[in-house]
Amino acid sequence: MRLTALLLASALLAGCASTPNNDPSGTWINQAAIDAASASGRLREALLAYGPNLEWQIDPAQRQASYSNGFELAEGRLQAAGEGRWQVTFYGDYQERLSVEDGQLVQVASEYWPEQQFTRVDSKEGPAPLGSRFEQALYRDYLGGDWLIEEGIGQGGLVRFQVDGQVEGLPGAERFALCLAGDCAAMSGENDSLWLQAGDQGSPWLFVHEGNQLRIFEAQNRAQFDEMPEYQPGPQRWLLKRRQP
Structure with missing residues (x-):
């Protein structure tokens, strides 16, 4: 009897575990865009291919x-539209x-956007400003890990x-932000x-991320003084190489 009860309980638990989780609550991020950027090094290209939206709460x-x-x-205002x-x-x-x-939040393709998929982040981390996760x-x-300044x-x-x-160890800089969208x-x-x-005091820089190398260039403005800035790579300021763990 005890063995039968245990088998029955296991079957019930397995059935529950296989039931899709349809709860959309929480924070979801566009992990596919992050993975593509990390694999190729090309951030803007990955965001355009898998975005444009980056996070849902x-x-x-x-x-x-x-x-x-x-x-x-x-x-926006959320309304149920079926299971x-x-x-x-x-x-x-x-x-x-x-x-x-299948555990992913899907933003259905529309006349404005293609289909996009999002991965839920750990809810134990607590609330955070929209987009920060x-x-x-x-x-x-x-950009994680240790980078050595080679040049x-x-x-x-x-x-x-x-x-x-x-950012620690980069001369003349205390903070950084990657350009994701908008004017930059x-x-x-x-x-x-x-x-x-x-x-x-801060300024824009251009960079090329290739494998474990990061080249940072001065951003030279090619536009006229009364036009929106148009940046092109200038002289290279740093060559960083990421240390392998």
Whole structure:
């Protein structure tokens, strides 16, 4: 009898475990874009291919759903649209459709966007500003680890890019931010760019991420003084090489 009861309990637990989790609550990030950027080194290309949206935060109890695309934040009203499916209505009656499939949040293809998929992040980390979870995961996967300055100011030193946007060991910089979308992307064209800042002073830089090498170039403005800046790579300032664990 005891063995039968244990087998029955195991079967019930297995059945529960195989039931899809249709709960959309929590924070979801575009891990596919991060993985593509980490594999290829080309950040803008990966964001365009797998974005444009980077993070969703969903609260069914409050009937709220918000997303970030790295430049804009949008908050909408969440409504159930069948089992495992939801509709989000934004200002002006603009709508998006969501579903949870195999543990992934799917933003259904629409006339505005292609289909996009998002991975839920650990809820134990607590609430965070919209978009910050994606940035933290990107900084960890794309720039994480120890980088050695092979060429440039501070040659021989170690550089660490932290998930909170701090940078250690890069001369003249205390904080950094990767360009994800918006004006910085428009001004950089096809080039990847980042912002480096020390104190209240900062400036844009262009970079090339190739395998375990990171080349950082001065951003030279080719536009006229009355035009929107148009940055092209100037002289290389640093060559960093990531140390293998």
